[in-house]
Amino acid sequence: MTKYLIVVLLHIAFVNRHYSNDCKTITKFDEYNMSEIIFLGYVTEKDSEHFTITIIEIFKGKDFSFGSKVQGFLGLGVVNPNIGETWLLYGSFSENGIVINRCGHSRSFSNPYSLASNDIPPPLAIESSKEAQDLIENVYLNRALAELQYDVMDLRQRKFQAEYTRLYDKNSDESSYLVWILISFSLFFSSLSLFVVLKKK
Numbered sequence: 001m002t003k004y005l006i007v008v009l010l011h012i013a014f015v016n017r018h019y020s021n022d023c024k025t026i027t028k029f030d031e032y033n034m035s036e037i038i039f040l041g042y043v044t045e046k047d048s049e050h051f052t053i054t055i056i057e058i059f060k061g062k063d064f065s066f067g068s069k070v071q072g073f074l075g076l077g078v079v080n081p082n083i084g085e086t087w088l089l090y091g092s093f094s095e096n097g098i099v100i101n102r103c104g105h106s107r108s109f110s111n112p113y114s115l116a117s118n119d120i121p122p123p124l125a126i127e128s129s130k131e132a133q134d135l136i137e138n139v140y141l142n143r144a145l146a147e148l149q150y151d152v153m154d155l156r157q158r159k160f161q162a163e164y165t166r167l168y169d170k171n172s173d174e175s176s177y178l179v180w181i182l183i184s185f186s187l188f189f190s191s192l193s194l195f196v197v198l199k200k201k
Contacts (some may be wrong), residue, residue: 024115028151031104037061038155041070043081050075050097051081053089059155071097078102085110088152104155105151112144162190 032038038060041053053069064070072089073096074080081087085108091098100106107116 026104028105028116031090031116032060032155034156035060036091036092037064037070037087037098038090039064039070040086040088040152043083043085043087044069046074046081046083051083052195053087055082056086057156059159062106071098073099080108084115088148088155107144107147109145112141112148114144137161 037058039055040059041055042058043051043053045052051072051074053068053070053072055064055066057066058064058068072078072081072091073094075096079087079102080090080101087106087108089098089106090104091100091106093099103115106118107114123132
């Protein structure tokens with residue numbers, strides 16, 4: 001086991017992770033501002049040109065809510081989700097459906113890697129056993145999942161901060177306590193719905 005840990009440490013310390021791809025890096029801040037819709041959803045249907053996803057939680061974008069169905073466009077340069085996967089998606093609207101740039105930070109819980117951050121585990125630079133390779137892949141997978149879960153919490157916080165600001169500006173100081181209660185309940189039920197969906201999988 002010690003030998004495998006040494007291989008992992010050497011790999012992380014010395015291997016250049018920024019191997020080439022055809023994507024231009026975009027920050028999460030920029031993608032948030034450029035996206036017309038950001039949501040968490042469950043893929044229910046897919047054909048050669050489109051996929052259908054049911055919204056679990058919406059973070060940005062009007063006219064959508066829990067349970068709404070959204071159609072995404074499949075083609076060059078966009079994500080290609082599979083039926084049954086849960087995705088965090090940043091998108092823009094088009095005549096063919098929502099376009100999800102594959103070079104952004106959209107990703108699924110089953111494959112939580114983002115090309116925008118180059119966090120996909122590269123091949124080992126040195127000869128190693130399958131056990132060492134599996135250990136390295138688990139390190140990357142756990143880190144990517146933790147980052148994805150953090151992104152969901154961060155988006156949720158942004159949404160409720162924006163909602164609180166809107167309601168606070170609209171109402172008097174006396175109603176701010178009620179606003180915080182409503183936000184707290186919304187946050188609780190949003191978290192509960194995500195937990196239920198992921199547990200079913």
